[in-house]
Amino acid sequence: MRLIVSVAVALALAVGGAAPAQAAEARPLEGAVIALDPGHQLGNSNPRFAAQMRQTRFNGTITKSCNTTGTATNAGLPEATFNWRVAQQLKRLLEDQGATVRLTRTTNTRSSWGPCVWDRGAFGSKAGADLLVSIHADGAPSTGRGFHVIAPSRIAGWTADIAGPSRALANAMIAGMRDAGATPTTYLSSPLSVRRDQSTLNFSDVPAVIVELGNMRNRADAARMSTSAGQQAYARELAAGISRYCAVQSRCR
Numbered sequence: 001m002r003l004i005v006s007v008a009v010a011l012a013l014a015v016g017g018a019a020p021a022q023a024a025e026a027r028p029l030e031g032a033v034i035a036l037d038p039g040h041q042l043g044n045s046n047p048r049f050a051a052q053m054r055q056t057r058f059n060g061t062i063t064k065s066c067n068t069t070g071t072a073t074n075a076g077l078p079e080a081t082f083n084w085r086v087a088q089q090l091k092r093l094l095e096d097q098g099a100t101v102r103l104t105r106t107t108n109t110r111s112s113w114g115p116c117v118w119d120r121g122a123f124g125s126k127a128g129a130d131l132l133v134s135i136h137a138d139g140a141p142s143t144g145r146g147f148h149v150i151a152p153s154r155i156a157g158w159t160a161d162i163a164g165p166s167r168a169l170a171n172a173m174i175a176g177m178r179d180a181g182a183t184p185t186t187y188l189s190s191p192l193s194v195r196r197d198q199s200t201l202n203f204s205d206v207p208a209v210i211v212e213l214g215n216m217r218n219r220a221d222a223a224r225m226s227t228s229a230g231q232q233a234y235a236r237e238l239a240a241g242i243s244r245y246c247a248v249q250s251r252c253r
């Protein structure tokens, strides 16, 4: 009898009005456009591209060069490759929830360089994105671990338009990532840093943050960063932060 009732309920759901609501809930990021920036590029350390790397531009606070090579684990996993792999996993997770995802770079290879930080920063508005998340990993003293999020200071003529919403994005990332099980930094006094010297943030015209997912020089973080299961976990944590931000109506669509 119970089985027959269940079948009847299932049939009623299938023909009734419940299905569209369920579909919307399964794709909560439908309509959102999300820009992801996998930090650095493998070819940034290729001497062939030294001249490109030496280009400089003023970022509202200081003059900085095009880009850097990034850090690495002691075993030699480059930050560029870690950032790239997490971004690929994160892209899939966000697309599964209905988002459109755009990446600042489409390769991770020794035969490519950049893009420069000013182009990464400007990418969000070019792509029509609601927000920009720049994915990085830190190279800090080996005793510390955990993630932190960097938001831009308010700089007149540069970030005055995005400083407030970027702070909201940073706070949502921190709350969402913690809820998803991420370890906040043990080597900084707060998981939120507000800085005026980051070109990727200063050149952005959409809410933007840099997430330093962990410390590549720390044994525990490096071990997690080096497996595909670990990279998937970082991607899930980032997705939880983005979902938290976009859950507030009209932020992402």
Ligand SMILES: [Zn+2]
Pocket: 039, 040, 070, 071, 079, 136, 137, 138
């Ligand atoms: Zn980095």
